[in-house]
Amino acid sequence: xxxxxxxxxxxxxxxxxxxxxxxxxxAALHAMADALVARTSEILAANGADLAAGRDEGLSxxxxxxxxxxxxxxxDIADALRQMAALPDPTGEVVRxxxxxxxxxxxxxxxxxxxxxxxxxxxxxxxxxxAGICLKSxxxxxxxxxxxxxxxxxxxxxVLRDAVAGTGLPADSVQLLDATTRDSVKELMRARGLVDVxxxxxxxxxxxxxxEEATVPVIETGVGNCHVYVxxxxxxxxxxxIALNAxxxxxxxxxxxxxxxxxxxxxxxxxxxxxxxxxxxxxxxxGCPQVARHSTAVLPATDEDYATEYLSADISVAVVESLDAxxxxxxxxxxxxxxxxxxxxxxxxxEFVARVDAAAVMVNASTRFTDGGEFGxxxxxGISTQKLHARGPMGLPELTSTKYVVTGDGQLR
Amino acid sequence: xxxxxxxxxxxxxxxxxxxxxxxxxxAALHAMADALVARTSEILAANGADLAAGRDEGLSxxxxxxxxxxxxxxxDIADALRQMAALPDPTGEVVRxxxxxxxxxxxxxxxxxxxxxxxxxxxxxxxxxxAGICLKSxxxxxxxxxxxxxxxxxxxxxVLRDAVAGTGLPADSVQLLDATTRDSVKELMRARGLVDVxxxxxxxxxxxxxxEEATVPVIETGVGNCHVYVxxxxxxxxxxxIALNAxxxxxxxxxxxxxxxxxxxxxxxxxxxxxxxxxxxxxxxxGCPQVARHSTAVLPATDEDYATEYLSADISVAVVESLDAxxxxxxxxxxxxxxxxxxxxxxxxxEFVARVDAAAVMVNASTRFTDGGEFGxxxxxGISTQKLHARGPMGLPELTSTKYVVTGDGQLR
Numbered sequence: 001x002x003x004x005x006x007x008x009x010x011x012x013x014x015x016x017x018x019x020x021x022x023x024x025x026x027a028a029l030h031a032m033a034d035a036l037v038a039r040t041s042e043i044l045a046a047n048g049a050d051l052a053a054g055r056d057e058g059l060s061x062x063x064x065x066x067x068x069x070x071x072x073x074x075x076d077i078a079d080a081l082r083q084m085a086a087l088p089d090p091t092g093e094v095v096r097x098x099x100x101x102x103x104x105x106x107x108x109x110x111x112x113x114x115x116x117x118x119x120x121x122x123x124x125x126x127x128x129x130x131a132g133i134c135l136k137s138x139x140x141x142x143x144x145x146x147x148x149x150x151x152x153x154x155x156x157x158x159v160l161r162d163a164v165a166g167t168g169l170p171a172d173s174v175q176l177l178d179a180t181t182r183d184s185v186k187e188l189m190r191a192r193g194l195v196d197v198x199x200x201x202x203x204x205x206x207x208x209x210x211x212e213e214a215t216v217p218v219i220e221t222g223v224g225n226c227h228v229y230v231x232x233x234x235x236x237x238x239x240x241x242i243a244l245n246a247x248x249x250x251x252x253x254x255x256x257x258x259x260x261x262x263x264x265x266x267x268x269x270x271x272x273x274x275x276x277x278x279x280x281x282x283x284x285x286x287g288c289p290q291v292a293r294h295s296t297a298v299l300p301a302t303d304e305d306y307a308t309e310y311l312s313a314d315i316s317v318a319v320v321e322s323l324d325a326x327x328x329x330x331x332x333x334x335x336x337x338x339x340x341x342x343x344x345x346x347x348x349x350x351e352f353v354a355r356v357d358a359a360a361v362m363v364n365a366s367t368r369f370t371d372g373g374e375f376g377x378x379x380x381x382g383i384s385t386q387k388l389h390a391r392g393p394m395g396l397p398e399l400t401s402t403k404y405v406v407t408g409d410g411q412l413r
Numbered sequence: 414x415x416x417x418x419x420x421x422x423x424x425x426x427x428x429x430x431x432x433x434x435x436x437x438x439x440a441a442l443h444a445m446a447d448a449l450v451a452r453t454s455e456i457l458a459a460n461g462a463d464l465a466a467g468r469d470e471g472l473s474x475x476x477x478x479x480x481x482x483x484x485x486x487x488x489d490i491a492d493a494l495r496q497m498a499a500l501p502d503p504t505g506e507v508v509r510x511x512x513x514x515x516x517x518x519x520x521x522x523x524x525x526x527x528x529x530x531x532x533x534x535x536x537x538x539x540x541x542x543x544a545g546i547c548l549k550s551x552x553x554x555x556x557x558x559x560x561x562x563x564x565x566x567x568x569x570x571x572v573l574r575d576a577v578a579g580t581g582l583p584a585d586s587v588q589l590l591d592a593t594t595r596d597s598v599k600e601l602m603r604a605r606g607l608v609d610v611x612x613x614x615x616x617x618x619x620x621x622x623x624x625e626e627a628t629v630p631v632i633e634t635g636v637g638n639c640h641v642y643v644x645x646x647x648x649x650x651x652x653x654x655i656a657l658n659a660x661x662x663x664x665x666x667x668x669x670x671x672x673x674x675x676x677x678x679x680x681x682x683x684x685x686x687x688x689x690x691x692x693x694x695x696x697x698x699x700g701c702p703q704v705a706r707h708s709t710a711v712l713p714a715t716d717e718d719y720a721t722e723y724l725s726a727d728i729s730v731a732v733v734e735s736l737d738a739x740x741x742x743x744x745x746x747x748x749x750x751x752x753x754x755x756x757x758x759x760x761x762x763x764e765f766v767a768r769v770d771a772a773a774v775m776v777n778a779s780t781r782f783t784d785g786g787e788f789g790x791x792x793x794x795g796i797s798t799q800k801l802h803a804r805g806p807m808g809l810p811e812l813t814s815t816k817y818v819v820t821g822d823g824q825l826r
Contacts, residue, residue, distance in 0.1 A: 019768060217630075349820075363819065409777050
């Protein structure tokens, strides 16, 4: 079946989902969870075949790790669906309402987008997560996973579709696109009028391609060259702890800090313990000359270092002359994801928050907190780094649009 | 100066606008209004040159009419700026806020986009309106008007820039792109990273081009193939009045009705007075055979008629078997702008509202009410017909994004 045909089926499914009640949708989520657990052996067999093929192709241990499922992981994935069922339904919410001077009653109501396309890499849990969050928000979903997880995704989506259909909602609420050809990505990107929004989740190259080529509206996610700026008025031990946590709590996430900026006034106090902490954690420091003075282990930082989202045990470190210089550095190299300041100065915090242009600005907290789960949203489809529609962690409301409903008794203009 | 250079200047201006207070911005709006009035003769001289050139090129009377300014129109345009100053500042609004279990204080705050690009046709009042609404919402604007209004726009933007600079905000908050070449449109569409959002205002062809070619995020506006559906349970006189108003109150707007659907049960009651009213108003009816039975003046409606946004004294009219058939017709031919039902049945209204996928759904009211002014928004930059970010009339809040600000005292993950 072509992507266009799948998208047309998704539109039909979306029309049914748009009028489904919360009870209908939650029942489907529970059925999906139960079916995943009941059919675990089928899923693990498919996953085993993906893993074997991946080993033959020489995929890295890290990728194989992310790909691997076991009964425990399947149970966790199922539990995530049950937790989604417990979240409030974003659709139907009255966002704004008033009675106009002529008596017209105006309401702006949250409605599903309709059809959501998601392009993502490796991890099979994303398949189920994305299917669940889209269904809960009343959207049909077209999933384009990676070829390395193709068999796992076929098995998972087969289980999910059967479960959805068993509760009376359309099986085509969840569809998987062919992962063995790039054509399916291209067709999905150009399915304007059939697909309402496309969310690419993956590396910078994937996101750039989608942004360049898509005619469907896109929500850009993920690239995070995040900074921690230690201000002149920072508490030194808090600053070191935040920088270390932001860099090392998990290396491969988009909210991981990739760069540390230290105000010159506290450089001598902050850099020695910070460099020692990084060394102890196995983090390589790429620093400016003022940083290198403090340790022979510091490699010289290039412009490229400052621009790089390492996603590895590396960090760039620079001494800056002022808050102004820190903001300028962040404007130049940042990707608008998460930027943190460590300071006890109210005025410095206020200025940093006002001037830094990013999805999230942290004051005296780790960049790692930019996350739908941490923010209390319950479910997250990705972290938007664009300004249109959604910015920052996207939960259920971010997967909806709105509709104005205007009720009168014959009003004319 | 290239568009990229202009966009870079706009980014610098946007950084200043982002931290400007409401008082700063309102002072600039008043200065802009005062300067327009003070320099009216200069503006009218430029406009006269555009009109003379337009007459030489053989532009239609309708286009020349839309292009023409006089002292009264300039005063009205200035007044619109003063009214914008009186509206609340959307930026800084706390959209959402909570304290997380670990003590982090989370706030989602409205912030300007940064740089907004607007591509529009003919009318010079849009130049001032767009500059005003962007400045009020804290955005720098890049304006690409039509070549027929080039001299008027140069004069208007010169006045606006001087006025803005006079209040201490950057003149580059408002910039005009070269209207004499298509290259400026192309460069603007591809200025990703410099321009945050692009709003094309104009005909379907312009909007299609922008959607196809832009890498900058786009908000699609305007195309409206709007329907009035007269349900079996409709009040006949209200139905006829709404259909007539929706079609004829103004022919050339996107919220004008282009199609009337009548339930077969009330066709014999509704069609004779409706057709008579259209005839009296000089509207040509393109109807299905069941409509043609009622009048020899009815032309046969083709598929293309049903798909056409006439923007003229024409309407397509069809008899439908059911509410279901009406919804199916609207799904097939509608553009997701505004759809109206006339009915006294609560269940029919409820079903129509739930099932019709459009920016605005009217119950017993004219489609002409889909408008920022009518909705009480005070200012409008266009009517979005896409689902991402904004749907329906876009006022000041729709020209903003948000930023999460997270404040802690050393929280780690």
